[in-house]
Amino acid sequence: MTRILVLYYSSYGHVRELARAEAEGARSVAGTVVDIRRVPETVPEAVRSKAGYIEDDTPVAAPADLTRYDGIIFGTPTRFGMMAAQLKQFLDQAGGLWAENALVGKVAAVFASTGSQHGGHEATLLSTHIPLMHFGMLIAGLPYSFGGQTSVSGIVGGAPYGAGTIAGSDGALRPTGIDLAGARHQGAHVARIAARLAGADLEREVA
Structure with a gap:
């Protein structure tokens, strides 16, 4: 089985909606097990209450959990053209995984929510790729x-x-049908890549 983690932070629910669509897409690939965590x-x-943040009972992840997955899809809102501090703090706590090369070769992808069309949407996606590449992950x-x-x-x-x-x-504004379809497409894309890589690793072990 290929294991995929959809890991996100969401203040107002937009990223959570996308996370669920990412998971749906990944699950559409046969042999894939998907977990959603925040x-x-x-x-x-x-x-949080004064700002109107959503209540979210999605289970919380710890950095050590990342080692159990073949692919990890990260979701974040945009904060001034970059990922949210909550996700950055989570990644900053994964230094031990970096030191052990524990995430090298795993598939990674990013999705994001932004307040405006030109409010840092692409900058957030691209800048979030940077620490993932430091971990040695393969970007989809x-x-x-x-x-x-x-x-x-x-x-x-x-x-x-x-x-x-x-x-x-x-x-x-809520995620449109196109936005959700894109998230499902990306989730399936990550799952297929992770399955191919995991199968190649298994073949090498058998050989």
């Missing part, structure tokens, strides 16, 4: 085999660097 919250409850984007990302019929999130959605400055 990174720990760092914002005090009083601040959102290939143009998903034609939805070329749509000009409305506001569409995502890019060749990963799936995404545009939330609007007040968070009122």
